[in-house]
Amino acid sequence: EPEVTQTPSHQVTQMGQEVILRCVPISNHLYFYWYRQILGQKVEFLVSFYNNEISEKSEIFDDQFSVERPDGSNFTLKIRSTKLEDSAMYFCASSFQGSYNEQFFGPGTRLTVL
């Protein structure tokens, strides 16, 4: 069964460093998403991506964040200068269609900023 994969499973970084979280969505999906979950809090939407551009982003997704689909398979989230409060579990998701269509989630990357 096709699945969304994410690497690494755990990333530890120093405050101020850049990190790139990687995702491989399901191959025929067209919509891609990033969410995050700070420990003990809700899963929060960060950004959605369709047709090689951002279709929606949340207030959390400020200039420190960027997304890219560098080739036909990967979807990345870059945090330029990490802060302590960026420590969270980051989930990638993909769907074949947009609204009302099931989003398939990856297992997550746990980001720890020291």
Added chain:
Amino acid sequence: GDSVTQMEGPVTLSEEAFLTINCTYTATGYPSLFWYVQYPGEGLQLLLKATKADDKGSNKGFEATYRKETTSFHLEKGSVQVSDSAVYFCALSGTQGGSEKLVFGKGTKLTVNP
């Protein structure tokens, strides 16, 4: 903005007990409603969904009915198993001009003891 409120956990039950996890929502328009489940070490998986009022979603013995009048989507199962131990997330999408993003509740951790 849109929001989802679900029952605080953790919930601990004995095998074969009846399960209810309450979920209510606040949304503009007519959202689709979802229950996602997260097993230990895995990503979020769609458990069931309902796209319009009075729809009942069901899967693996779990059910939830979209109640527009009470803005609720409570999850129920008649007889839980140890393998149902997981975190359950209520979510909505499809409001505000067709937004694709999922808005999640905080999650309810369920532990089922033999």
